[in-house]
Amino acid sequence: xxxxxxxxxFASTYSYPAxxxxxxxxxxxxxxxxxxxxxxxxVFGKQGLTDSPFNVYxxxxxxxxxxxxxxxxxxxxxxxxxxxxxxxxxxxxRICLLGMDEGWGPAFARAVYQANFVEGALVSDDGVIADLxxxxxxxxAAILERAYAQDNKDRLKxxxxxAWEKGLFGAPSFTVGDELFWGNDRMETAVTWxxxx
Amino acid sequence: xxxxxxxxxFASTYSYPAxxxxxxxxxxxxxxxxxxxxxxxxVFGKQGLTDSPFNVYxxxxxxxxxxxxxxxxxxxxxxxxxxxxxxxxxxxxRICLLGMDEGWGPAFARAVYQANFVEGALVSDDGVIADLxxxxxxxxAAILERAYAQDNKDRLKxxxxxAWEKGLFGAPSFTVGDELFWGNDRMETAVTWxxxx
Numbered sequence: 394x395x396x397x398x399x400x401x402x403f404a405s406t407y408s409y410p411a412x413x414x415x416x417x418x419x420x421x422x423x424x425x426x427x428x429x430x431x432x433x434x435x436v437f438g439k440q441g442l443t444d445s446p447f448n449v450y451x452x453x454x455x456x457x458x459x460x461x462x463x464x465x466x467x468x469x470x471x472x473x474x475x476x477x478x479x480x481x482x483x484x485x486x487r488i489c490l491l492g493m494d495e496g497w498g499p500a501f502a503r504a505v506y507q508a509n510f511v512e513g514a515l516v517s518d519d520g521v522i523a524d525l526x527x528x529x530x531x532x533x534a535a536i537l538e539r540a541y542a543q544d545n546k547d548r549l550k551x552x553x554x555x556a557w558e559k560g561l562f563g564a565p566s567f568t569v570g571d572e573l574f575w576g577n578d579r580m581e582t583a584v585t586w587x588x589x590x
Numbered sequence: 591x592x593x594x595x596x597x598x599x600f601a602s603t604y605s606y607p608a609x610x611x612x613x614x615x616x617x618x619x620x621x622x623x624x625x626x627x628x629x630x631x632x633v634f635g636k637q638g639l640t641d642s643p644f645n646v647y648x649x650x651x652x653x654x655x656x657x658x659x660x661x662x663x664x665x666x667x668x669x670x671x672x673x674x675x676x677x678x679x680x681x682x683x684r685i686c687l688l689g690m691d692e693g694w695g696p697a698f699a700r701a702v703y704q705a706n707f708v709e710g711a712l713v714s715d716d717g718v719i720a721d722l723x724x725x726x727x728x729x730x731a732a733i734l735e736r737a738y739a740q741d742n743k744d745r746l747k748x749x750x751x752x753a754w755e756k757g758l759f760g761a762p763s764f765t766v767g768d769e770l771f772w773g774n775d776r777m778e779t780a781v782t783w784x785x786x787x
Contacts, residue, residue: 452637456770
C-alpha cells in the first residue's frame, strides 16, 4: 500500500489542522499515513533560529494567527490562540513516538493538539499529560516509564536528525521517498504523489 | 464586481506561477484581479532581512527550488532555475506599475517572469527591458521616460509602503479588504473570499 510520512511537532500551529485531517485525506486516496513526531527546536537551531519564525518575524506571526483561525473555521475545528507559543512539546513527542509502536499514537497526538490549541493547556505539564493519557484509558505510569527511557529518548533524537537529513526545515511536512512537501497546504499534493508512486 | 488585489514582486519565485494563473482562477469565480507590483526589498528590510529568506535559510531554499519545479510542471509552465537569485526587479516594477494604468501591465509582468524564470535573462538589464517592451509593440523610449519619472517612482514607493501597512511580509500575496492571504497556494482561498464579499 502507498504511504506518506507525516512529520509533525506539537508546538507547530499548522500541524494541528494537519493532524486532524491527514487520516481522512490519505484514506480517500488509499494511502497509508506513517506518523513521524519530531522536534523543531534542533531543526530551527541548525538554521540559526532560537525561536519560532512566527515570533522572530512579527508581521508573519500576526498573519499566521489570522490564517490559522480561518483554516480551523473552514475545517470545522475549534481554535483558541494559546497564551504560550511555542509550547515545549518534548515530553509529548517522546510519549507519542512510543504510542506509534503501540497503536495509540495518532489519538494521543490529536489529544495534545486539542489541549494546546483549543483548551489552552500547557502540554509540557505532567498533570496535563497524565490526564490526556488517562482519557485514552492508558496506563500512565507504565507509559511514562517506557517513554522517558533512554532508548526511546534516543529514538526521538534519531528521528529528528533523520528529518533534517531528509531536508525538513519546518512542520508539518510530508515525505514520499526522497520527495519533501512542506505545510498543511501541501498535504493533498503529497498524498497524490504517494498514490502515484 | 468582486475583486482581489494580487501583490507580486519580480524577484519572487512563487509569484511566477501565480502571475501565470491568477487571471484564469479569478475569472472562473467572476472576480476581478487588481495587479499590485511592489518591492520585497523594503518589506524584508523592515523584518531585519538583508537577503531572500531562501538564501538566508539554505535548507528552505533547496526545498523551494524543487517545489517550484514540481509546481511549474503541474501547471504546464517551463521553468529554469535562474543563475542570479534574487534578481533586482526595481526597474521592471516601475514600468509595470505604469503599465497597470495603461492596460499592458499584466502582459508585461508575465513577460518579465518568463524572462527571469524560463529564459535566464537579467531583468534589470536595460537591453532586456527594451526587448520585452518591444515584443509587446510598446514605445520603449516614451514608456521609460514616464516609468522613471519621479512621480511614478514615488507611486511605487507608496504602494510598497501600503503593502507593509496591509500586513504583507512576502510575495505573492492577495488582499480582499483587510483580509490577507500569503502564497501562490492561497490564491483559490483569496478568490473565493472575494467572491463571497
